[in-house]
Amino acid sequence: MLILVLRLTFVAFMLFSxxxxxxxxxxxxPSDPLSARQSSVYHIAQDSAGFIWFAxxxxxxxxxxxxxxxxxxEPDVRRGSRKNTxxxxxxAKGDLWVASWRExxxxxxxxxxxxxxxxxxxxxxxxxxxxxxxxxFQDSQQRIWxxxxxxxxxxxxxxxxxxxxxxxDEPTHPLxxxxxxxxxxxxxxxxxxxxxxxxxLDPQHNQYQQFFLPDTEHxxxxxxxxxxxxxxxxxxxxxxxxxxxxxxxxxxxxFVRIAAPDNLPQPRVNALHRGTNHALWVGAFxxxxxxxxxxxxxxxxxxxxxxxxxxxxxxxxxDSADQLWLGSREQGFFIxxxxxxxxxxxxxxxxxxxxxxxxxxxxxxxxxxxxxxxLAAQNNLLYRDANTEDWHAIELRKQFGIRKVFRITADxxxxxxxxxxxxxxxxxxxxxxxxxxxxDLANMHVGGVTELYISDAGHFYLGVWQQGLLVWQPELQHxxxxxxxxxxxxxxxxxxxxxxTDGSTFAVTRYSGVFSQPQxxxxxxxxxxxxxxxxDGYTCVLPEGDQILWLCSEFGLxxxxxxxxxxxxxxIEQGLPSLFISGxxxxxxxxxxIMTNNGIARFDQSLQRFVSYGKHDGLPNLxxxxxSYSVGPAxxxxxxxxxxxxxxxxxxxxENFQAPRLVIAKVVIDGTDQTKTYQAYPETIELPYxxxxxxxxxxxxxxxxxxxxxxxxxxLGFSDRWSPYDKSHEARYSNLxxxxxxxxxxxxxxxxxxxxxxxxxxxxxxxxxxxxxxxWFMIILxxxxxxxxxxxxxxxxxxxxxxxxxxxxxxxxxxxxxxxVKLKDRADHDVLTGLYNRGGFVEQFEQSLTHARMRHYPMxxxxxxxDHFKQINDQYGHNIGDSVLQHFSSLIASQxxxxxxxxxxxxEEFIMALPHADAQAAKAFCDTLLNTLKASPxxxxxxxxxxxxxxxxxxxxxxxxxxxTWVKLADDALYRGKHQGRAQVVLADTQA
Numbered sequence: 001m002l003i004l005v006l007r008l009t010f011v012a013f014m015l016f017s018x019x020x021x022x023x024x025x026x027x028x029x030p031s032d033p034l035s036a037r038q039s040s041v042y043h044i045a046q047d048s049a050g051f052i053w054f055a056x057x058x059x060x061x062x063x064x065x066x067x068x069x070x071x072x073x074e075p076d077v078r079r080g081s082r083k084n085t086x087x088x089x090x091x092a093k094g095d096l097w098v099a100s101w102r103e104x105x106x107x108x109x110x111x112x113x114x115x116x117x118x119x120x121x122x123x124x125x126x127x128x129x130x131x132x133x134x135x136x137f138q139d140s141q142q143r144i145w146x147x148x149x150x151x152x153x154x155x156x157x158x159x160x161x162x163x164x165x166x167x168x169d170e171p172t173h174p175l176x177x178x179x180x181x182x183x184x185x186x187x188x189x190x191x192x193x194x195x196x197x198x199x200x201l202d203p204q205h206n207q208y209q210q211f212f213l214p215d216t217e218h219x220x221x222x223x224x225x226x227x228x229x230x231x232x233x234x235x236x237x238x239x240x241x242x243x244x245x246x247x248x249x250x251x252x253x254x255f256v257r258i259a260a261p262d263n264l265p266q267p268r269v270n271a272l273h274r275g276t277n278h279a280l281w282v283g284a285f286x287x288x289x290x291x292x293x294x295x296x297x298x299x300x301x302x303x304x305x306x307x308x309x310x311x312x313x314x315x316x317x318x319d320s321a322d323q324l325w326l327g328s329r330e331q332g333f334f335i336x337x338x339x340x341x342x343x344x345x346x347x348x349x350x351x352x353x354x355x356x357x358x359x360x361x362x363x364x365x366x367x368x369x370x371x372x373x374x375l376a377a378q379n380n381l382l383y384r385d386a387n388t389e390d391w392h393a394i395e396l397r398k399q400f401g402i403r404k405v406f407r408i409t410a411d412x413x414x415x416x417x418x419x420x421x422x423x424x425x426x427x428x429x430x431x432x433x434x435x436x437x438x439x440d441l442a443n444m445h446v447g448g449v450t451e452l453y454i455s456d457a458g459h460f461y462l463g464v465w466q467q468g469l470l471v472w473q474p475e476l477q478h479x480x481x482x483x484x485x486x487x488x489x490x491x492x493x494x495x496x497x498x499x500x501t502d503g504s505t506f507a508v509t510r511y512s513g514v515f516s517q518p519q520x521x522x523x524x525x526x527x528x529x530x531x532x533x534x535x536d537g538y539t540c541v542l543p544e545g546d547q548i549l550w551l552c553s554e555f556g557l558x559x560x561x562x563x564x565x566x567x568x569x570x571x572i573e574q575g576l577p578s579l580f581i582s583g584x585x586x587x588x589x590x591x592x593x594i595m596t597n598n599g600i601a602r603f604d605q606s607l608q609r610f611v612s613y614g615k616h617d618g619l620p621n622l623x624x625x626x627x628s629y630s631v632g633p634a635x636x637x638x639x640x641x642x643x644x645x646x647x648x649x650x651x652x653x654x655e656n657f658q659a660p661r662l663v664i665a666k667v668v669i670d671g672t673d674q675t676k677t678y679q680a681y682p683e684t685i686e687l688p689y690x691x692x693x694x695x696x697x698x699x700x701x702x703x704x705x706x707x708x709x710x711x712x713x714x715x716l717g718f719s720d721r722w723s724p725y726d727k728s729h730e731a732r733y734s735n736l737x738x739x740x741x742x743x744x745x746x747x748x749x750x751x752x753x754x755x756x757x758x759x760x761x762x763x764x765x766x767x768x769x770x771x772x773x774x775x776w777f778m779i780i781l782x783x784x785x786x787x788x789x790x791x792x793x794x795x796x797x798x799x800x801x802x803x804x805x806x807x808x809x810x811x812x813x814x815x816x817x818x819x820x821v822k823l824k825d826r827a828d829h830d831v832l833t834g835l836y837n838r839g840g841f842v843e844q845f846e847q848s849l850t851h852a853r854m855r856h857y858p859m860x861x862x863x864x865x866x867d868h869f870k871q872i873n874d875q876y877g878h879n880i881g882d883s884v885l886q887h888f889s890s891l892i893a894s895q896x897x898x899x900x901x902x903x904x905x906x907x908e909e910f911i912m913a914l915p916h917a918d919a920q921a922a923k924a925f926c927d928t929l930l931n932t933l934k935a936s937p938x939x940x941x942x943x944x945x946x947x948x949x950x951x952x953x954x955x956x957x958x959x960x961x962x963x964x965t966w967v968k969l970a971d972d973a974l975y976r977g978k979h980q981g982r983a984q985v986v987l988a989d990t991q992a
Contacts, residue, residue: 024301025324025336026616027308035062035069041327043087044317048094049663049680050701052317052325054333055085061098065665065699066706067729070675073098089136089144095160097144099133105146107160113676118163125168128153129177137183139190147180152192174210175199182229186237193227198239198255213239213246213255231272233280234293240269245282245291258296264305273316281324283313288326308334321658323703337704343600343618346375346638346645354382354391359620362640365630366408368416373632375645376405376418381432392430400425400432407452407627417460419452424462438462438472441479451627453497453505459520461505463494469507469524483524486512495539496627502546508538514551529560530567539626542584550592552581557594572710572725575610575752576601582626587648588635595624595639601752604652611657612752613650616705620644660749662711662759665729666697684762687736691765694733698759700747708750715763717741738767830904832882833889841903842963845913848901852915853958860922860955862912863970864892867948867982869908880943887938888949895929911967919955919987926951926985934983950977954988 030036035054043055052064053072060073060083073083087099094110105128106115121127128148135147144160146153152166152175167173174196182193192199197212212225229240237248239255244266246255260266267284275281275290279299282289287306290299301307308326311334315327324336347358357380364376371386379397384390396402400422407419416427423439423446425432438460439446444467451463460472468483486492492511499505505517507524513536514527529535529551540552551558556571556579571579578598585593592603594610599622601610614622621643628640637648663680666673670692678685687694700709710725715733718741723731731743741763748754769775828840836844845861852859866872866888873881885908892902892910901913914922930951937946952974954966969988977986 024339025307026339027324027326027334027336029332029334030064030069032068034059034071035064036332038062038332040314040329041333042085042314044315044325044327044333045088045090046317046319047090047680048092050661051663051665051680051699052319052703053088053090054327055088055099055315057084057086057101060085060100061088065663065701066703066709067699068665068697070666070673072096072676086133087136089138091138091142097136099136099146101132104128104131105133105163109160111679116161125165126163127165128163129165134180135182137185139185145183145190147183147192149179150177151175152178152180175208181227182231184230184232184237186232191230191232191237193230193239195226197225198227198230211248211255213241213243213257215243215257228270229272231274233272233274234278236293238272238280238293240272240282242268245269245272245280247296258291258298260298261305264298270312270314271316273318275318276322281316281318283316283326285312287311288313288316319703321702321704335703337616339616339618341618342613342648342650344647344649345618345620345643346647347620350391354393357382357393358391359644361625361642362628362645363625364405364408364418365628365638365640365645366410366416367630367632367636368410369414371633373630373638374408374416375640376408376628379403381405381418394430394432396420396432400434402432406450409452409454411454411460412456412458417452417454419449419462421448421465423447424449424452424460437474438470438479441472441477442470442481444470444481450493451495451497453499455499455520457520461497463497463507465493466491469494483507483509483515495537496541498541498543498549500543500546500549504543504546506541506543506549508541508551510537512537514538514541514549527560528565529558530565531558531569539581540583542586544586550584552584552594554580557581557584570610572752573712573748575607575612575748575754577612577614577622577708577752582624583629583639585629585631585639587637588631591652593629593637593639593648595626595629597624598622600624600639602650602652604657607657607753609754610752611655612750614705614708614750616750618649619646657751657753659753659756660700660702660709660747662745662747662755663699663701664696664759664761665699666695668695668697669693681759682761684764687763687765689738689766689768689771691736692734694736694763696731696743696761698729698731698745698747700729700749700755702749705750709747711745711747713743713745715741715743722746733763736763736765738765738771740764833886833904835889835893835910836901836903838903838905841901841905841911841913844901844903845963845966846961848899848913848915849958849961856958857916858918858921858955859958860914860917860919860953861966861970862914862922862926862954863905863952863967863974864910864912864949865974865978866908866910867950867978869947872945872947876943876945880940880945883940884938884945884947888933888947891933891936892929895925895932911970917955919953922953922955923985923987926953930983930985948983950974950982951985952977952988953985954990956990 038056038058040057041054045053047053054062054064056062059071062069063072083103084101085098086101089097096108098106100106103117104120105118108115119127120131122129130148130150132149133146134149137145139145142157144155154164154166167176170176179195180192184191189200189202197210200209213227227239227241231238239246245258247258249256267282267289269282269284271283273281278292278294280291280293282291287310288308289305292299298305311331312329313326314329317325322338326334326336347355350358357377360378362375362377366374373384375382381394381396383392402420402422404421405418410416418425424435426435436446447467448465449462450465453461458474462470464470466487468481468486470479470481472479486509489511492509494507494509497505497507503519507515514529515524516527517524535553535555538551538553542550544550547561547563549560549562551560556569557576559568570576576594576596578596580597581594582597583595587593594601599612599614599619601612604611613619621641623642625640629638631637638645664678664682666675667678667685669687698711700711702709710727711729712723712725713731714720714722717739743761743763744758746755746758828836830837849859872884896902899915903911905911914925917925933949937944952970954969954973956966969990973986973988977984
């Protein structure tokens with residue numbers, strides 16, 4: 001045991017040391033066609049939005065988002081190809097400078113598509129003498145330095161369109177028509193790497209010093225003094241040439257070559273770049289090397305000094321996430337992903353004799369009380385001796401016919417037991433013995449044991465495939481089958497058993513849900529979980545304390561609170577790498593780990609979401625195995641995959657998960673690419689009226705494993721629903737109606753870390769000219785004028801006729817009309833409120849319903865009851881109660897449309913018919929009316945009465961002609977509203 005503890009301490013220390021930095025890189029080439037077809041890449045940089053840019057001799061200048069590239073330059077129509085770009089410069093203002101090998105120097109000011117092309121005139125001091133630009137550099141004074149194959153140029157920030165040729169009138173100057181390979185800046189001035197050594201130009205440009213590299217006799221003769229690159233790194237000037245790497249020593253004011261080991265020929269250097277932790281990356285014609293800038297020692301990796309052999313490295317870039325980008329000659333570019341060894345395959349600790357067995361599927365893991373570690377591999381049972389640390393193997397399939405071990409555990413005496421597809425086995429003197437006693441006692445045939453739990457009292461709980469739960473009490477020689485209802489479903493089985501701190505036992509099944517047993521020998525009860533419509537079976541159960549259950553399923557992870565019966569789902573949106581959850585466990589520090597078919601995840605308390613891990617973290621395989629995990633007595637945590645067991649070496653307290661950024665990567669309107677117009681963070685995208693299609697591509701700027709980045713979006717103003725998380729990274733909208741919309745985008749990277757906030761873009765679809773408000777105002781005004789003129793003419797024509805008839809008709813009909821109106825009002829209207837009474841409302845409703853049925857528009861009915869009206873009558877008297885009724889009827893009438901029908905149904909009940917309104921429109925009207933009622937209490941003299949009402953709304957097909965049917969459903973909804981607390985609007989259930 002002491003040896004085991006010391007070994008684990010050493011492993012933990014070593015893993016802690018590599019948790020903070022990548023132990024090595026894996027290199028890959030891009031997969032998208034445009035990136036993959038590049039031949040030579042001479043410069044790489046990253047802009048402020050996070051895009052990676054490449055200067056290529058194949059397609060000019062590329063912008064890369066991790067999945068796709070776009071060509072930023074227009075085609076060279078004269079040559080039928082893209083511009084051959086050698087270098088470029090992205091300034092803080094957003095300007096773009098492009099060094100072409102054919103076109104010279106191009107300047108793209110911020111937000112301009114067309115460049116300014118500098119003239120090429122050999123005899124002009126303000127023009128280029130050659131179209132071949134080698135390098136670009138911006139110094140601390142914002143000056144742009146241009147190095148060509150035939151001289152040096154400078155551009156001042158106050159006049160970016162004027163070029164100044166350095167030493168134009170000094171033919172004897174060493175920099176006159178000199179080829180400039182690289183430029184760097186140190187506190188002492190500007191350094192120039194040229195074909196004739198290095199030059200240091202003081203900050204005032206008045207004096208220069210020339211330096212030659214030593215040991216030139218070993219260099220290629222025609223390039224003896226050629227210096228390919230110069231960099232100022234870690235307060236030191238470094239240079240690279242055909243015969244190695246050189247460092248500037250201030251003591252001798254000279255360059256000294258970095259010595260190489262005997263087995264490392266001096267690299268022929270093309271590029272140098274700053275790394276992390278004093279690393280200096282060296283790109284050479286035959287691969288990639290690394291120096292320590294402090295110790296000045298070459299780094300020896302596991303496969304040698306050269307980490308990318310046989311690749312001619314021409315450019316290097318290290319981004320903020322330690323991603324290494326390499327440009328090569330004639331092999332395109334490479335992406336170096338740092339490999340953090342947060343997980344250690346256990347096979348690395350095994351001898352060769354058992355290593356081939358240990359790297360196969362591991363279905364069960366167990367640490368016994370003697371300190372031995374047990375692994376159930378395919379066809380073999382492996383164990384490591386605690387004292388000697390020797391590994392041993394026991395054949396399972398050949399000797400016992402066992403194909404799979406589902407569980408390894410021990411009884412209270414420390415005796416080991418195995419649940420297998422061939423039944424129950426006991427380990428005796430390093431061999432297996434089949435134990436059929438519980439099957440015999442229960443009069444059962446021996447079956448596959450898919451789960452095994454042994455209580456502290458020594459009682460055995462065996463999940464028997466397609467039979468149920470076999471409970472065996474050895475001391476009583478008794479066994480009985482429980483949960484026998486599992487027989488009824490073909491293929492049903494118990495996946496896992498778990499026990500909470502209050503003594504309750506839980507069983508999760510393949511098809512029958514979750515069962516609980518509050519105490520031994522008590523009846524099993526099926527838990528009624530509110531997600532049963534989505535999930536019928538679970539793959540694991542993990543009790544937390546005596547209240548919480550974590551349940552695994554094929555549809556995500558579920559957290560069930562036994563006290564409140566509240567269920568919460570965790571899915572990809574919460575950082576899980578997959579919805580298929582195979583297992584869950586707590587480690588020694590009570591951190592929750594989730595096993596899936598696409599890696600493993602840890603719940604991070606600081607982020608309040610899951611963090612996912614994959615192959616870049618050291619996992620040999622992403623398919624984790626159900627119930628295959630174990631936490632050792634010294635804190636050693638192991639879990640099984642399809643390619644061996646894995647030791648968890650993650651130190652969450654030292655992990656730094658930065659929220660990824662979202663950027664717009666593509667904007668296409670009606671087939672026209674307008675990406676350059678809108679860039680990475682457009683505030684507004686404006687669309688013309690009648691546009692056909694808008695395509696917006698977005699990218700999550702996280703290059704660790706971009707193929708696993710996921711995003712989702714929604715268009716406010718069109719729909720409030722989020723799209724599912726997927727890997728399309730694109731939104732398409734066709735024929736949006738004129739108006740203003742807001743596109744919101746969220747994303748999460750391969751580790752499940754999400755963006756801090758949504759990326760929001762305003763989308764404006766312009767209206768046609770006939771949507772203009774002034775035009776409609778003029779049309780309405782003209783129409784009103786015409787109506788007034790017509791009415792005036794008609795009025796004059798009828799006026800004379802009316803005068804002749806008016807007197808006679810008025811005398812003979814006035815009494816009759818008055819009587820008719822009076823009788824009609826008494827028959828159809830309520831005397832107190834002036835609204836329709838019940839009979840009048842029914843008559844009007846039937847007429848309106850007929851119109852709705854003929855003209856095919858919806859109709860809704862609302863039944864309203866004033867809340868607690870009897871208390872108002874009892875407290876203030878019936879006169880005040882009548883006034884309240886009048887106040888309420890006036891309020892309804894003020895909010896209703898002319899086509900609406902309002903009536904007093906009886907007492908404090910009112911009724912309304914709303915033509916042209918479906919259920920949602922009627923509900924919205926009632927919500928507004930309810931809010932108005934709350935804001936307009938009844939006031940009379942000293943009485944100030946705030947009251948509310950409950951609304952029952954029903955919308956039926958207009959073919960439902962019985963008024964009683966409408967009233968019945970509205971009344972039922974009103975009753976539910978009263979029952980639920982009053983002062984609310986309730987829609988009738990029309991499906992019953």
